[in-house]
Amino acid sequence: xxxxxxxxxxxxxxxxxxxxxxLALFAIPTAALLVTSLRPADIxxxxxxxxxxxxxxxxxxxxxxxxxxxxxxISAVATIIxxxxxxxxxxxxxxxxxxxxxxxxxxxxxxxxxxxxxxxxAWKIVLGPDGWFRLALLKLGIIDPGTMxxxxxxxxxxxxxxxxxxxxxxxxxxxxxxxxxxxLEAARDLGAGRSGAFFKVFVPGVSKGIAAAALMVFIxxxxxxxxxxxxxxxxxQMIGNLIADCVFVGRDIPAAAAWASLLVMMVVxxxxxxxxxxxxxxxxxxxxxxxx
Amino acid sequence: xxxxxxxxxxTKRYGEIKALDDVTLEVSKGKIFSLLGPSGCGKTTxxxxxxxxxxxxxxxxxxxxxxxxxxxxxxxxxxTVFQNYALFPHMSVRDNIAFGPRTAGRGKREVDSKxxxxxxxxxxxxxxxxxxxxxxxxxxxxxxxxxxxxxxxQLLLLDExxxxxxxxxxxxxxxxxxxxxxxxxxxxxxxxxxxxxxMGLSDTVAVxxxxxxEQVGTPSEIYEAxxxxxxxxxxxxxxxxxxxxxxxxDDEYSRVRVDSLGRDDLLVxxxxxxxxxxxxxxxxRPEKIGVSSRPPAPNPKVTVMVGExxxxxxxxxxxxxxxxxxxxxxxVQKQHDIFILEDKPPSWNDKVWLSLHADYGYILDNYQKxxxxxxPLSGKGAAPGGAVL
Numbered sequence: 297x298x299x300x301x302x303x304x305x306x307x308x309x310x311x312x313x314x315x316x317x318x319l320a321l322f323a324i325p326t327a328a329l330l331v332t333s334l335r336p337a338d339i340x341x342x343x344x345x346x347x348x349x350x351x352x353x354x355x356x357x358x359x360x361x362x363x364x365x366x367x368x369x370i371s372a373v374a375t376i377i378x379x380x381x382x383x384x385x386x387x388x389x390x391x392x393x394x395x396x397x398x399x400x401x402x403x404x405x406x407x408x409x410x411x412x413x414x415x416x417x418a419w420k421i422v423l424g425p426d427g428w429f430r431l432a433l434l435k436l437g438i439i440d441p442g443t444m445x446x447x448x449x450x451x452x453x454x455x456x457x458x459x460x461x462x463x464x465x466x467x468x469x470x471x472x473x474x475x476x477x478x479x480l481e482a483a484r485d486l487g488a489g490r491s492g493a494f495f496k497v498f499v500p501g502v503s504k505g506i507a508a509a510a511l512m513v514f515i516x517x518x519x520x521x522x523x524x525x526x527x528x529x530x531x532x533q534m535i536g537n538l539i540a541d542c543v544f545v546g547r548d549i550p551a552a553a554a555w556a557s558l559l560v561m562m563v564v565x566x567x568x569x570x571x572x573x574x575x576x577x578x579x580x581x582x583x584x585x586x587x588x
Numbered sequence: 589x590x591x592x593x594x595x596x597x598x599t600k601r602y603g604e605i606k607a608l609d610d611v612t613l614e615v616s617k618g619k620i621f622s623l624l625g626p627s628g629c630g631k632t633t634x635x636x637x638x639x640x641x642x643x644x645x646x647x648x649x650x651x652x653x654x655x656x657x658x659x660x661x662x663x664x665x666x667x668t669v670f671q672n673y674a675l676f677p678h679m680s681v682r683d684n685i686a687f688g689p690r691t692a693g694r695g696k697r698e699v700d701s702k703x704x705x706x707x708x709x710x711x712x713x714x715x716x717x718x719x720x721x722x723x724x725x726x727x728x729x730x731x732x733x734x735x736x737x738x739x740x741x742q743l744l745l746l747d748e749x750x751x752x753x754x755x756x757x758x759x760x761x762x763x764x765x766x767x768x769x770x771x772x773x774x775x776x777x778x779x780x781x782x783x784x785x786x787m788g789l790s791d792t793v794a795v796x797x798x799x800x801x802e803q804v805g806t807p808s809e810i811y812e813a814x815x816x817x818x819x820x821x822x823x824x825x826x827x828x829x830x831x832x833x834x835x836x837x838d839d840e841y842s843r844v845r846v847d848s849l850g851r852d853d854l855l856v857x858x859x860x861x862x863x864x865x866x867x868x869x870x871x872x873r874p875e876k877i878g879v880s881s882r883p884p885a886p887n888p889k890v891t892v893m894v895g896e897x898x899x900x901x902x903x904x905x906x907x908x909x910x911x912x913x914x915x916x917x918x919x920v921q922k923q924h925d926i927f928i929l930e931d932k933p934p935s936w937n938d939k940v941w942l943s944l945h946a947d948y949g950y951i952l953d954n955y956q957k958x959x960x961x962x963x964p965l966s967g968k969g970a971a972p973g974g975a976v977l
Binding site for chain 2: 484487488492
């Protein structure tokens with residue numbers, strides 16, 4: 297066995313466990329999901345043998361396509377808001393001294409010390425009919441007694457933004473920290489105003505961070521289930537809620553699998569689009585969107 | 589006030605530290621003016637004030653008769669070549685150079701023809717579509733210079749532009765910079781800690797230390813006639829001799845006793861009126877001291893001293909000697925203008941005759957003990973053996 301072969305063997309041994317892990321817990325379940333989505337349902341809530349495309353045709357009803365559209369736009373708007381807020385925040389934090397910066401980053405991850413479900417439930421209390429926020433708005437005369445803050449798509453959007461904003465700030469902060477701020481001085485020196493320097497030099501300089509931040513928000517937002525379920529109403533259902541409905545209410549596992557497959561394909565589509573753009577841009581980049 | 593760029597009483601504090609302390613300088617149009625000093629002397633702060641990145645706490649910056657002290661950087665007819673070049677990494681060489689004119693809203697055709705001109709000037713035409721990371725250090729620097737010059741600034745600021753290059757490239761870029769200056773006629777304000785760059789390139793050099801201007805002059809004035817011990821020690825190598833005026837020969841020459849040499853008095857030219865008993869500090873450059881293995885022919889203006897060679901460093905075109913005379917170690921440099929293999933040069937522990945012409949020393953106005961730390965090897969009381977090397 298020569299050196300190269302020995303090295304190849306070594307690499308296989310080292311990467312083997314993670315390969316098996318991905319195979320067992322990612323590739324096989326995803327394949328099972330796709331297979332299930334092509335099976336007919338039996339009347340007892342199980343999966344019947346045979347092949348059908350009917351589950352996907354069920355997705356085509358106008359009402360359900362409305363849910364798909366809502367899922368996409370809520371996720372897209374949440375992504376835009378998160379990135380728009382995260383860019384200046386990351387910029388400012390990166391300019392802080394090392395001590396202050398450590399504290400600010402600590403504050404940024406502090407919410408993760410509380411369980412996600414509990415934080416969403418806390419929003420439910422704060423925004424609820426007797427929540428202090430609603431009562432305060434009532435006192436100030438900003439809303440009238442008939443207005444409810446919970447159970448609509450805007451509240452869903454807001455809580456999604458709240459939840460995923462730190463995920464946008466983190467990669468952006470990493471990108472901004474590596475950004476050479478003398479480039480901004482160079483741009484000013486060459487005649488650009490403050491905003492010109494920001495948009496022509498800073499934004500392109502952290503574009504990788506922006507792309508990473510966008511995926512970090514958009515992908516988990518597409519798969520939202522708990523947030524629209526808890527703070528959203530009947531008119532703010534997202535795909536995640538439809539999947540749960542198929543399983544728990546409709547007892548139609550293959551339909552749920554079809555929805556889930558659609559979600560997987562959407563995510564793969566967006567990641568693929570991004571990789572294509574990045575490759576066209578001549579930049580190689582490795583980023584993984586975290587799923588929730 | 590006659591200069592093109594006038595820096596008037598500029599002061600800048602960072603907390604307790606005075607980065608610049610009442611600095612006044614005058615730069616003539618079309619010249620290369622260097623700010624020279626060790627790191628932390630305030631030279632970069634002064635450059636940043638000229639560029640508009642810092643606001644001075646006091647004082648004014650006047651360019652071509654206009655007060656630009658508080659103008660933002662984008663509104664000044666001033667451009668900068670940054671130390672790390674600060675090329676925009678996401679733009680090609682062409683787009684980097686075009687940044688200024690495009691931002692100024694010039695038409696596409698005008699921008700293109702200007703960029704082509706500056707691509708040629710910087711010899712970067714064949715690399716126009718490359719990204720900065722694909723360029724070598726020298727090429728990046730050329731792009732940085734072209735990107736600044738294309739705006740036709742009245743004043744070009746250069747912040748240690750050669751510091752990131754290796755020695756050979758540095759020497760070549762120095763010649764190129766000089767060439768570009770000759771062709772464009774732009775006024776250059778050049779910041780460096782390297783005395784060689786400052787001397788080689790500049791019309792005028794200002795030596796800064798601790799936020800103050802130590803001396804302003806042409807490179808040769810600074811080298812030959814340093815006013816302070818700091819300037820003498822920072823620019824090149826020198827020997828500091830402290831002595832007392834013990835006699836007057838005539839109006840022009842005095843006799844000075846230097847205790848550390850422990851011998852006859854030195855004959856010294858009066859750079860300024862001296863009085864008997866006055867303590868003076870003398871700076872003598874190593875190459876101004878003659879060294880030979882035989883007693884030199886007597887000359888009434890030359891003081892001859894006998895010493896012992898403690899260290900010999902042969903450097904090809906010249907040799908450096910450290911010669912002990914009394915309690916003092918003198919740095920002496922001998923240029924080899926003859927074929928030295930035929931002549932046996934002085935060697936370790938040899939007895940040598942040093943000759944010092946009265947006109948070749950220079951009396952300092954100001955001297956501080958601490959300045960000796962800047963010398964390659966302290967002259968007085970240094971341990972023999974040249975351990976520093």
